[in-house]
Amino acid sequence: MTATLTQHAEGVRSPAEIRRSRVLAIVYLVLAVLVLVAFGFGSEGSATFVLSRPGDAIQVGSPTIPGSGLAFVVSAVLAFLGARQWMAGFGSRTNLVLAIGLGLVAFSFLAWAADGASFSLVGLLQEAMKRAVPITFGAVSGLLCERTGIINIGIEGMLLAGAFTGAIVGSTLGAAAGMIGAALVGGLLAVLLAVLTVKYRVDQIIAGVVINIFVLGLTSFYTSQFLVENPALNNAPIMRAFGIPILSDIPLIGPVLFDQNIFVYGMYVLVGVTSFALFRTKWGLRTRAVGEKPRAADTVGIHVFRMKYLNVIMGGLVAGFGGAYFTIGSVGRFDENMTAGRGFIGLAAMIFGRWHPVGAISAALVFGLADSLQVKLGILDTPIPSEFLAMAPYLVTIVVVAGLVGRSRPPSDYTAYVKE
Amino acid sequence: MTDQLTPSEVEPEPPEGSFFGDLTGSGRIDWRSNVLIPALAILSALIVGALIIALGDLDTLRLWRSSPGDALGVTVETVADAYGALFKGALGSVNAISETLTRAAPLILAGLAVAVGFQAGLFNIGANGQMLIGGMFALVIGFQFDLPIILHLPIAIIAAFIGGALWGAIPGYLRAKTGAHEVITTIMLNFVALRLVDYWLTIPFFQLEGRTDPVSKSVLESARYPELIAFINPRYRVHLGIVIAVLVAVGVWWLLFRSTIGFEFRAVGANPDGAKYAGMNVVLLYVAVMATAGGLAGLAGGDQVLGTLGRGTPGFVGVIGFDAIALALLGRSHPYGVVAAGLLFGGLSAGGQAMQATTDVGIDIVQVIQALIIVFIAAPALIKAIYRVRAEAESTQVSQGWAT
Numbered sequence: 001m002t003a004t005l006t007q008h009a010e011g012v013r014s015p016a017e018i019r020r021s022r023v024l025a026i027v028y029l030v031l032a033v034l035v036l037v038a039f040g041f042g043s044e045g046s047a048t049f050v051l052s053r054p055g056d057a058i059q060v061g062s063p064t065i066p067g068s069g070l071a072f073v074v075s076a077v078l079a080f081l082g083a084r085q086w087m088a089g090f091g092s093r094t095n096l097v098l099a100i101g102l103g104l105v106a107f108s109f110l111a112w113a114a115d116g117a118s119f120s121l122v123g124l125l126q127e128a129m130k131r132a133v134p135i136t137f138g139a140v141s142g143l144l145c146e147r148t149g150i151i152n153i154g155i156e157g158m159l160l161a162g163a164f165t166g167a168i169v170g171s172t173l174g175a176a177a178g179m180i181g182a183a184l185v186g187g188l189l190a191v192l193l194a195v196l197t198v199k200y201r202v203d204q205i206i207a208g209v210v211i212n213i214f215v216l217g218l219t220s221f222y223t224s225q226f227l228v229e230n231p232a233l234n235n236a237p238i239m240r241a242f243g244i245p246i247l248s249d250i251p252l253i254g255p256v257l258f259d260q261n262i263f264v265y266g267m268y269v270l271v272g273v274t275s276f277a278l279f280r281t282k283w284g285l286r287t288r289a290v291g292e293k294p295r296a297a298d299t300v301g302i303h304v305f306r307m308k309y310l311n312v313i314m315g316g317l318v319a320g321f322g323g324a325y326f327t328i329g330s331v332g333r334f335d336e337n338m339t340a341g342r343g344f345i346g347l348a349a350m351i352f353g354r355w356h357p358v359g360a361i362s363a364a365l366v367f368g369l370a371d372s373l374q375v376k377l378g379i380l381d382t383p384i385p386s387e388f389l390a391m392a393p394y395l396v397t398i399v400v401v402a403g404l405v406g407r408s409r410p411p412s413d414y415t416a417y418v419k420e
Numbered sequence: 421m422t423d424q425l426t427p428s429e430v431e432p433e434p435p436e437g438s439f440f441g442d443l444t445g446s447g448r449i450d451w452r453s454n455v456l457i458p459a460l461a462i463l464s465a466l467i468v469g470a471l472i473i474a475l476g477d478l479d480t481l482r483l484w485r486s487s488p489g490d491a492l493g494v495t496v497e498t499v500a501d502a503y504g505a506l507f508k509g510a511l512g513s514v515n516a517i518s519e520t521l522t523r524a525a526p527l528i529l530a531g532l533a534v535a536v537g538f539q540a541g542l543f544n545i546g547a548n549g550q551m552l553i554g555g556m557f558a559l560v561i562g563f564q565f566d567l568p569i570i571l572h573l574p575i576a577i578i579a580a581f582i583g584g585a586l587w588g589a590i591p592g593y594l595r596a597k598t599g600a601h602e603v604i605t606t607i608m609l610n611f612v613a614l615r616l617v618d619y620w621l622t623i624p625f626f627q628l629e630g631r632t633d634p635v636s637k638s639v640l641e642s643a644r645y646p647e648l649i650a651f652i653n654p655r656y657r658v659h660l661g662i663v664i665a666v667l668v669a670v671g672v673w674w675l676l677f678r679s680t681i682g683f684e685f686r687a688v689g690a691n692p693d694g695a696k697y698a699g700m701n702v703v704l705l706y707v708a709v710m711a712t713a714g715g716l717a718g719l720a721g722g723d724q725v726l727g728t729l730g731r732g733t734p735g736f737v738g739v740i741g742f743d744a745i746a747l748a749l750l751g752r753s754h755p756y757g758v759v760a761a762g763l764l765f766g767g768l769s770a771g772g773q774a775m776q777a778t779t780d781v782g783i784d785i786v787q788v789i790q791a792l793i794i795v796f797i798a799a800p801a802l803i804k805a806i807y808r809v810r811a812e813a814e815s816t817q818v819s820q821g822w823a824t
Contacts, residue, residue: 020598023598153603196795196798196799200799200801200802201801202798202799203798205543205603206749206794206798207798209543209545209603209745209794210791210794210795210798213742213745213746213787213790213791213794214788214791214792214795216742216787216791217784217785217786217787217788217789217790217791218472218788218791220782220784220787221472221476221782221784221785221787221788222476223784224782224784225476225477225780225781225782226476226478230478340611341607341608341611344603344604344607344608347604348604385619385622387615387616387618387619387622388615388619390615391611391612391615391616394608394609394611394612395608395612397604397608398594398600398604398605398608398609398612401594401600401601401604401605401608402594402598402600402605
């Protein structure tokens with residue numbers, strides 16, 4: 001409270017900031033010790049990281065990294081980051097530094113897990129990229145709504161509805177129709193959210209939760225009514241990966257970034273367009289004005305309700321399209337509750353990314369990496385039970401939300417706007 | 421009434437039209453907003469549910485094109501059959517009532533867990549995870565110790581409460597200390613609890629000897645809830661759980677509306693800043709609220725393990741924790757409202773099972789109907805507009821953005 005009232009000179013931190021900074025510093029130090037003890041003393045051999053695939057045009061060597069050596073280095077870096085965080089903090093780069101720190105921990109963990117074996121880093125990063133797709137779409141959907149002052153907890157439901165529609169429409173009318181249908185259904189749910197929150201002023205979180213429960217029930221019901229008996233309706237075509245000429249030939253980066261399917265490319269476009277539109281166009285300025293100070297926006301003649309409806313519906317279209325990834329972009333088949341909390345992880349990514357599309361995709365990549373680790377580590381013989389690996393994305397989400405939400409100030413005023 | 425003022429009597433009237441406006445007093449009930457609106461909401465949900473059932477029948481949908489008259493007949497018949505089976509499965513026989521009560525018990529307890537959170541302005545979506553952990557705690561006491569029933573059952577129930585309370589306290593602490601919104605943290609903890617239980621069920625300490633699938637050892641007879649009317653027919657499986665659930669609801673009513681700590685719970689819910697300036701320890705209160713809520717959910721998990729199932733299986737709580745949200749909203753977060761809503765949802769669940777067995781309509785429709793009920797409950801303006809009812813009920817408001 002007081003932190004917002006009292007003005008601080010540049011570089012001087014409020015007591016609350018210092019306390020949070022210290023908590024984060026302790027997290028770094030704990031991680032440093034953990035890496036040192038578990039991976040530093042726990043690794044004996046070396047891990048070989050494979051950086052290119054057999055068919056790639058340019059082959060690069062596969063570096064062999066000694067697990068314990070890497071762990072010592074990572075541990076030292078983390079200790080340095082912790083000390084710096086304790087003493088001075090990283091200011092606006094806190095999230096970025098944390099992301100790098102977590103990435104280093106993940107890398108060291110990999111070297112330990114792949115001890116004495118070879119591990120395809122390309123495969124891991126490719127998978128991470130794909131798994132970041134629904135999280136990014138969810139996060140961008142969330143921030144489109146939140147920038148205009150509506151919390152969208154219903155992203156999970158919109159993703160699930162998109163996945164379901166993608167499967168059915170994709171199976172009957174083709175993949176393109178499936179993607180459009182998925183986006184439209186997401187938009188329809190957003191209309192419901194907007195009407196409930198803007199017109200009827202229902203609590204935004206309740207409205208979102210209602211959407212989640214409703215979609216979960218509805219998709220489960222129709223899955224057992226139709227899809228079980230008509231497997232032909234649940235067999236959507238899967239979008240294949242295609243390489244972008246020249247770019248996909250770059251070693252490591254090429255296959256990871258530019259040899260993917262349409263959803264991954266869609267994610268790049270989405271982040272680029274929304275970043276530009278939110279911060280460089282008249283629409284973006286109005287959106288943010290409506291979110292920050294609806295009364296002021298109204299006074300200067302911006303249609304507050306119209307902007308809210310418009311943005312929430314766009315958010316729904318984005319989430320619905322992102323949901324189609326689960327079926328058309330990935331396995332082609334719909335299963336009950338197949339989104340498994342990705343919508344909520346998307347919300348965490350939005351917060352972690354400070355309500356900015358570029359921040360959101362960066363955060364989504366961290367979650368995507370945590371998510372793909374559990375898949376890829378299943379192949380390696382690690383002493384960690386698979387259930388614990390499966391917890392990783394959820395635990396990372398809790399740490400991120402707990403560590404950063406107080407620091408990242410939401411951009412908007414979320415109370416229902418009443419026109420005078 | 422005695423001369424002494426109880427906390428709820430000195431409490432200032434909450435702002436007109438707030439969600440709990442007519443409930444935070446000492447029992448004054450506004451019939452329009454607490455009985456009529458919920459009843460109309462249920463009716464509307466059943467009507468929309470009928471449409472959804474009709475759309476779920478592909479063959480009849482094709483019939484609409486050739487002969488709409490027949491199709492209408494078939495549709496009406498399908499819906500009437502489904503709802504008829506639902507009603508019969510909920511109330512139609514002694515066995516149906518026994519099933520309804522068996523299913524209502526954990527729903528009431530989990531609903532109370534959500535309701536206590538709402539009363540304190542916290543949105544506890546984590547009932548499922550808290551139930552799982554509470555249930556596992558009860559399970560350990562249940563199979564590991566051999567005690568007389570007088571001791572064994574109470575200790576197992578207390579263990580369930582403690583397990584849920586510990587799991588619930590985590591998001592409470594995170595919310596109070598770091599501002600992490602409980603909606604996200606509780607949902608993430610649900611997934612963590614689910615995986616944790618999956619893991620526990622595969623280790624030898626929990627796993628039934630000689631089994632490779634994740635099934636736990638059975639709870640000893642001395643820690644099982646006794647069945648109430650099994651002497652009539654062993655098929656009737658209603659057990660002590662429903663009695664405990666109702667008693668706990670009375671206890672929660674006392675806690676919320678007659679005790680000092682309950683007053684503080686509601687005060688922090690109505691206005692966290694005000695509570696802070698009145699000298700209450702908001703951090704401690706948030707932890708206490710979530711621990712209480714988690715403990716109640718833990719009891720619901722204990723009800724499953726010690727009563728209905730007698731053992732632990734993966735995800736043994738199903739979606740009870742999510743139904744509990746609908747139920748708490750329908751019951752307007754009042755303990756007695758939650759009991760009424762819990763009995764209704766127990767009936768929907770038992771009836772849904774019977775409906776799935778005898779007709780072509782799947783049990784998932786029950787969840788759709790429950791979600792529809794909350795839509796109409798959360799937006800009373802919708803109900804008022806549809807049925808032209810005059811009621812004071814304002815839209816539900818429990819949250820203020822990402823808070824802190």
